[in-house]
Amino acid sequence: MADATDHAFYDRADAHIELSNEQLKTFENLGQVSASMTFGTTRFNAWASARSFKSGAEMADAREALLKYFTDQYRLMLEDNLDDHINNFSQYMQVKAAPTAE
Incomplete structure (x- = not known):
């Protein structure tokens, strides 16, 4: 994934998400x-x-290498984003804590 200091990477991604x-x-x-x-x-x-x-x-000769590269990259990025959403689920999904019994 992009280096943490590459803000333009995230800006471009955010523009696609906004669309x-x-x-x-x-x-x-x-x-x-x-x-x-x-x-x-x-x-x-x-x-x-x-x-x-x-x-x-x-x-065509490079087709399998291209498929491997892009699917590997997609998997790495999806894993990172799934983990981020798992770890921050309540914040991202605005889940409110269940009321506690008094």
Whole structure:
């Protein structure tokens, strides 16, 4: 993941999240908005990857390495974010503590 001092990394990520949050105000279907964001990310990553090749055949030869790289990166980032949400669930989800018996 990005170095902690790379604030621009998080600013760019937050801009994408903000767009998805705005879409939720109109579409209200979390699964559809999430799927669109994931599709957009994969499409952008395929295009960005293609820029470093001279031909489709050359890119095809690197297909498995590209899949491994991107799936490994996604898994690492998802693990970090899942752990963050597990550890900060009450804060992020604004869960109120259950009332205690008196």
